[in-house]
Amino acid sequence: MLTTIKLNSGDEMPLVGLGLWKIDRADAAGSVREALRNGYRHLDSACDYGNEVEVGEGIRQALAEGTCRRDELWVTSKLWNTYHAKEHVRPAVERSLRDLGLDSLDLYMIHFPIAMEYVPFERQYPPGWISDLAHPERGMKLAKVPRHEVWEAMEELVRSGLVRNIGICNYNTALLRDLLSYAKIRPAVLQVELHPYLTQEKLLRFCHEEGIAVTGFSPLGAPSYVPLGAASLEESVMEQQVVRDLAQRHGKTPAQVVLRWGVQRGTAIVPKTSKSERMVENRSIFDFALTDDEMRSISALNRNRRFNDPGVFCEAAFHTFCPIYE
Template identity: 60%
Template sequence: MDSISVGSGSMPLIGLGLWKIEPADTANAVVEAIRAGYRHLDSAADYGNEAALGEGIARAINQGLCRREDLWVTSKLWNTYHDPAHVEAACQRSLDDLGLEYLDLYLVHFPIAQPFVDFAERYPPGWITDTNADEPRMEVAKVPLSATWATMEALVDRGLVREIGVCNYNSGLLHDLMTYANRPPAMLQIESHPYLSQDALLRTAADYGIPVTAFSPLGALSYVALDMANGSESVLNEAIVVSAAQRLKKTPAQVVLRWAVQRGTAVIPKTSKAERLIENRSIFDFQLSDEEMSAISALNRNRRFNDPGVFCEAAFNRFHAIYD
């Protein structure tokens, strides 16, 4: 499976995204993914399934399907742990749940600092600070991103993580980060698919030598069940995607994933279905033409499905935009 350089390591371009996989299904899904050839697993404290992911990793290793050093495991620092006093403890909690001694990559999940919620009180804590309040709502904390990043750098020095990076940053935040980072981010993870091509942000990251991972690379499919998208917004139904799939004798999903890796981004599609695991990673035996690449990129409509400026107000009683 093709890989990209991330810091001093090499990360497979196709990973298994663990978001929205139920804890009860996670261990089996991970074992089957590793059996199918996956070596890149993308998780986060907020997903609530890291202990089950750890179980799946342990089972795969015990069955001889892989070694720990064969795997690339990513996790993410949640918003409530941005204060430097809590960054290492949050990382260690993920490591304990995963049953690992180190992470290959640890990312700041959102450029949003929230008040600390003790592990013993609620884990993962989610977006609402006090669930027992008369009007539960999202709250923010006065923690500079620079302070959080400095403590992330210390995790590398302590050997808890190999590489660090950021998620959901825009170009302005990325420019700012590069002015104070002693250790530049080794990865930028963002929502990207043909309806949200993010060309300027990808170019900005490339100028800094920062590789990019696209989450939700198939677009609306991850969000329909959350009422954050509707079925009519599926890029898989676009004529250019369908025609390319027919020409290549591939599925529309494979065409969209191929578009993503062919333009230089890694992808972390989520699935717990064995047949989709194989389908999603079978994208390295064909190539889209320049015309097909351009036509798929032209589908961009700046449609962001994962937008705190929308879902925080709707679900957590606070308007909190991070994208203009």
């Protein structure tokens, strides 16, 4: 079975990566080192996760131990909202590269289609969502940066050799159409929330037709959001009877069935865990396949339930109504 997805650049990205969002700094180096020992070769990082220094230390340790070579690794990072102006894009990626201890990234992505006021590195890093921590009640400070400006700066990163591929996160089809109208270097990857409660069929079809690979974040849905108060335990797709029945039929866990559904749709996935046994479990999905009927039965669970929605959490947590989805 295929374990990589080919990008429009010709590069191949591993289908299963380790998501590094919400992995504590104290655990990040050890988690990365353990993941690479367990066969992971795809790390999904971001400035905003606040742990890139520790992620870089984990990579350094693994390379020093001979666990893998740098050319066997796929490392992704993301441009934060405060660095969208063209003069800030290169310094932002250079900071991520320094923190990660790397000379180049395999993939650099625009994290959100939200431009915010610049926050200098020396004042606050990572900058987060609120520009003035002394006055959080003032909320987010948005900036008027044309989308073509940030993409042109991203393209220059490819030309300079700092990154191999560029992409976007949390874009819808309208934003993708706009981007494709002026992009000289087409986006290689779109990363969006994908799980059986949010299947996004039209978006996936559009990306397939345009040759844009798709990575699904939060591929297990609710569990990532329960600690944040954005989901309840009752919303776990892994408790659905159809998923539990398929797990029993295939001799797999419910999580493995859901993750298998994700990669079998042709998307990469980046489940997050800091537990070694779960790392092994999450990658052990290439020794079985779901039938077409089984795939449809899981897709039928769709509720258009989005757990990661700036139009909800920005107002609740950062005093700013900031929708990007209708």
